[in-house]
Amino acid sequence: MKASGFYVPESLAPYAKEGLFNHLALAVVARPDFCEVDDIDHAVGLRRPAARTLLTEEIQEGLEFELSAIDDDATVIISSEHIHSRVNTTERMMFLREFLSPFFEDFIVVVYIRSQYHMARSLTNTALRQGQVVRKGVPDFCNDEEFDPELPVHKGFFDLKLFVERLSAAFGEEALRVRLYPEGRPAPELIADFCAVAGCALDGLELPSRENASFSGQASQICGLVNELMHERGHDGRLQYDLLRYLDSEHQGAGLVAEPAEVAEFMRLFEQDNDVIRSRWLPHRNELFSNDFGQHDGPERTLSIKAAVEMMLAFIAWRERFGSGLSNAEDRSAADAWSAWEPAMSAPPSPDTRQTLRP
Structure with missing residues (x-):
């Protein structure tokens, strides 16, 4: 991809050497207000909330060093599914934009959305894999807090309108490209669709062999x-x-x-x-x-x-x-x-x- 003018940074992805380019570091830098540490923070190396600012500076320096080695007119592809669940306020989305702005002249935000039912199915599958006791296929929000303690998840997690509006507020509505996530076997269709939107040639790209499939x-x-x-x-x-x-x-x-x-x-x-x-x-x-x-x-x-x-x-x-x-x-x-x-x-x-x- 680099030869075609596209570049995917490694410094934002703690598991890049294993071929996993989920840019988890974005969830760290976008949450200066988060006074705890969670699994995403741990994956990036954050152990104490007080160290978040220092780690953000190190992440920024690492990205700056990495991007200094590519052409100025290159298109940089940044991707993280956890922007949805962790960068979950407009303020945090603004922090993310502020972090990225010094590196890029403009942004195109390609966001893939899927039905709330498929989101719930994916969530229950993840919960089962993590050892949780899950007995139902969709959450139950029949309480004043609109919260299902079994998963656990708030109703707002499924509010796609609020999520898209957060992206729009931070990056501008004109930057958004809202797409539907292909269900079934998504990897080939998703990558082909993204390449079409980004103007990236699909020829020669190796499609991922591992998908986070659900059990029967x-x-x-x-x-x-x-x-x-x-x-x-x-x-x-x-x-x-x-x-x-x-x-x-x-x-x-x-x-x-x-x-x-x-x-x-x-x-x-x-x-x-x-x-x-x-x-x-x-x-x-x-x-x-x-x-x-x-x-x-x-x-x-x-x-x-x-x-x-x-x-x-x-x-x-x-x-x-x-x-x-x-x-x-x-x-x-x-x-x-x-x-x-x-x-x-x-x-x-x-x-x-x-x-x-x-x-």
Whole structure:
């Protein structure tokens, strides 16, 4: 890409050497008002809130040094999915713009949005992977705080209108390119669409082989049951790690499925705001998202005892061949790291011990 006049910085991505260019550092520099540290801060190397200003200066110096080696007329591509969940106030978005402004003459902000139902599915899949006990496919905001403690998530997390308006306030409405996130197997379609918007040639680009796919409906329920068992009887990091590997390799699918009526009720919460996005940024569409959720109705909705036993027996057989209990040092290291990720796994997680997603 660099030869074509496009450049993706490494200094903003702590895992760039592993080929992961999620620019997590943006969430650090955009939150000078955040008096805590979360998982994103830890990934970038921030351990104490008091060190945020110093780390921001180091990140700025690193980006300045890196960009000094490229052509002045190059197009720099910066990408981070966590801008949505962490840069979650207009003030923080302004801080982000202020941080980036010295480096660039102008901005084009390509933002991909997906239906709140698909956002919820992704959120529950992530929660299951992190060892949480999740029993439902969509959040329940039936309280005065509009907060679901199971995930945990606030209703404002799903407010796409507010998110797009924050971007517009910071970077200007004329800079925004609002696009729909392609569901199914998104990587090829998403990259092709982005390249078309950015004017970047797709030829020769290596598409990512790993996508953060959901488990099947029954596998999601199995994962939730195992998580619950571990909360009751004690956490086993290697078992959890092996189970995730097994489900990833053998049981990918639609995720923890909700009843179509539940999904429709959930989507009605955002109907008016979604239509504002449609009319302002995607006026050629009759509706922002499809309301056809019938494709999620299927035989996997309820996990039978027979299906659960069969899946666990298959997992045991798989683990005997591929599990981290063998001699693979990398697997053991990863499993041990997973085990240390959540210090409170022996008790049911609470909003005090997990990242709470807020508007």
